[in-house]
Amino acid sequence: MKQLQLAVIGFGMLGKACAAAIVEDDQLSLAGIVRRPESLAEKIPARFSHIPVVSHARELVRVDAALICVPTMEVLPTARDLLQHGTPIVECATLHDKLFREHRDEIDRIASLHKVRAIVGAGWNPGALSLFRALFSLLTPRGHTKTSWHTAPSLHHTNAARAVPGVRAALSTELRSADGKLQRYVYVEIEKGADLDRIETTIMSDPLFLDEETLVFPVEDIRVLEEEGYGVLLERRGSAADSDHQMLLLEGRYSEPALTTAVMTAAARAIPACRYGASTLFDLPLGSLWGNLKGKIEQEWL
Ligand SMILES: NC(=O)c1ccc[n+]([C@@H]2O[C@H](COP(=O)([O-])OP(=O)(O)OC[C@H]3O[C@@H](n4cnc5c(N)ncnc54)[C@H](OP(=O)(O)O)[C@@H]3O)[C@@H](O)[C@H]2O)c1
Numbered sequence: 001m002k003q004l005q006l007a008v009i010g011f012g013m014l015g016k017a018c019a020a021a022i023v024e025d026d027q028l029s030l031a032g033i034v035r036r037p038e039s040l041a042e043k044i045p046a047r048f049s050h051i052p053v054v055s056h057a058r059e060l061v062r063v064d065a066a067l068i069c070v071p072t073m074e075v076l077p078t079a080r081d082l083l084q085h086g087t088p089i090v091e092c093a094t095l096h097d098k099l100f101r102e103h104r105d106e107i108d109r110i111a112s113l114h115k116v117r118a119i120v121g122a123g124w125n126p127g128a129l130s131l132f133r134a135l136f137s138l139l140t141p142r143g144h145t146k147t148s149w150h151t152a153p154s155l156h157h158t159n160a161a162r163a164v165p166g167v168r169a170a171l172s173t174e175l176r177s178a179d180g181k182l183q184r185y186v187y188v189e190i191e192k193g194a195d196l197d198r199i200e201t202t203i204m205s206d207p208l209f210l211d212e213e214t215l216v217f218p219v220e221d222i223r224v225l226e227e228e229g230y231g232v233l234l235e236r237r238g239s240a241a242d243s244d245h246q247m248l249l250l251e252g253r254y255s256e257p258a259l260t261t262a263v264m265t266a267a268a269r270a271i272p273a274c275r276y277g278a279s280t281l282f283d284l285p286l287g288s289l290w291g292n293l294k295g296k297i298e299q300e301w302l
Helices: 013-024 072-084 097-113 128-139 196-204 222-228 256-273 286-301
Strands: 004-009 028-034 065-068 117-119 142-150 167-176 182-190 213-218 229-240 243-255 277-279
Touching: 004 013, 004 256, 013 028, 013 065, 013 256, 028 256, 065 072, 065 256, 072 097, 097 117, 097 277, 117 256, 128 142, 128 229, 128 243, 128 256, 167 222, 182 196, 182 222, 196 213, 243 256, 256 286
Parallel strands: 004 028, 004 065, 117 277, 182 213
Antiparallel strands: 142 229, 167 182, 229 243
């Protein structure tokens, strides 16, 4: 199987996560990491030590597509430069409404001119969350959508969980489940070799945690969670056909860079199948996001 050779442009939070996801994906291969000249001397994680790190994608031998992971205001100039050099792109700049449409139209103009493929808005929001919203309104055409965000500040340190042997750090938060019940989420960073099952049982049987349903989640690095912990509650109420009182709910707690990474790499798998110019997730055949796993996914889910 021929793997798609991808370059990651910008090695910040999203760029690192994309690089890690690419090396784990059988259909993709990491051709190189493109960084600003001032960052080239910085050390990169050992797992990428064999990957070329350069200051421009044209220094790489073969690039089938570039994932743009630079700050939002730098995405358009970076995209323009890559497209002018004939490199297909995937990007996810955090732009909405009119700004998003202007950005997409400009990328479409440049990509069409140079006969290159581009996928825009391929993140979480804009991106997969936009698809969920659209699908909810398609299913319940007359109605109203409410989006509420949960953000990291609701997380707080918990000494009770931290005191459990084998736990290096712990954070806890309270969230409401879809049926309105309060649940406590305890995130733990555990020491090497510690027994997660025993830690989980100890925390869940602590009198301090008995008042509410408590769920324990192991995480690699609590600090990352503090920076990234997000959640959303998407509610659509309305009517469809003759039925009133339809209600659709999507509740998510997630790391936004992790979800965005999943969408960026999925979009990369879809690049060979898309037209010249800019496509959004709405324009792509859904199955193309799985690349050559489309048939298997169809069997599993349809
Ligand atoms: N759609 C979504 O849901 C979603 C979610 C998350 C992020 N995003 C988008 O993803 C992009 C990256 O986010 P991030 O959190 O990874 O940002 P970040 O951690 O700040 O990383 C951006 C990286 O870009 C490079 N960079 C910094 N300043 C630059 C400049 N002036 N010109 C060119 N490159 C520069 C740096 O890498 P080097 O040092 O290696 O050059 C930096 O580490 C943003 O555009 C953000 O809007 C979208």
